[in-house]
Amino acid sequence: MTLMNHRNRLQPSLLSEPVRRVETGTWAIELLPSAAYSTRYVATQASIGFAFDSQRGVHALGSDRVHPFEAMPNGLAFVPAGCDVFSESLMGGEYLRIARTDGILLTGDRPFNNRIDQQAIHLALRMRGALLRACVEDDWETWALALAQRATGDAALSTPCQGAITPRRMRLLDEFIEASLDGPLGVSAMAGLLGLSEGYFMRAFRLATGKSPHSYLIDRRLAKARALMRDSTARLSEIALACGFNSQAHMATTFKQRLGVSPMQLR
Incomplete structure (x- = not known):
């Protein structure tokens, strides 16, 4: 096609x-x-x-x-x-x-x-x-x-409504998340980056993207893992740690839950 x-x-x-x-x-x-x-x-x-x-x-x-x-x-x-x-x-x-x-x-x-x-x-x-x-x-x-x-x-x-999370702020968040994916990253850090309270940030983020900050963070970890699987020869255990997963097994479970396939199947 x-x-x-x-x-x-x-x-x-x-x-x-x-x-x-x-x-x-x-x-x-x-x-x-x-x-x-x-x-x-x-x-x-x-x-x-x-x-x-x-x-x-x-x-x-x-x-x-x-x-x-x-x-x-x-x-x-x-x-x-x-x-x-x-x-x-x-x-x-x-x-x-x-x-x-x-x-x-x-x-x-x-x-x-x-x-x-x-x-x-x-x-x-x-x-x-x-x-x-x-x-x-x-x-x-x-x-x-x-x-x-x-x-x-x-x-x-209906007219799209993004509230406080504008495309410019989304770009700042993406850059911040990308630089921090290899470690723990919470809502407080993301909200602090934009100068917003945690509660307001969580409501505004869901309004702008249709999902929670935590769910989006998981998506970014998965996207980075898929990119590393595609563009590098690193072992899956190394990729898991580089993307902020606790272990290869944790990454595999998340792949199956969110994408329906295992990392090995995609690679």
Whole structure:
């Protein structure tokens, strides 16, 4: 299935995770791994996207004006048919893309991203887990239709609200977390970085990302572990400690719980 994969890697890794794809019924679905990319195309069909990670770069959507973008983690996105798209990022991020293959247009004429929707988060996580496990018999059509409804139905009309956790503050948090992943890291340190009380920070973070700071921290540990598994020859026990897990067994348990696969299976 090549119709959806418009993203071209800028610096491909020798051991890069593959693009995982499934085409079922009237839907084409793919999971793009975290990697630098550059893309330019005119969308021949509408597509729905979901950014699992923070992403930063430059883009132009439906115009020739290129400007910086900062995508929040767990953000739902929509690109309408006919939209002229340019997007480039030196860091990328894991991304889910969905489109119909039967020619029926998805409603909506304006692109958007950074939409936080709890049901969309739940659906995207289920679809990512199934793609990583290569479970081709899962209920793909039901999931794809439900996610499309979150992006194009009444739920898509609400204005995204990030509160105190702006994209700039999210970037500061990501940099702080990345530098501290090899050790313990609590909510108090993250809240202190932004000058917020712990209670206010936890509420604002969930509003902006759809999940708790602790859950997001686990996601960042997993993302770093996957990157080290892909780009290094380090032992899994070494990777576990470098990413802040107590042991290789702890890391393996977290992989199974959050991704549905073991580190050995992914590597």
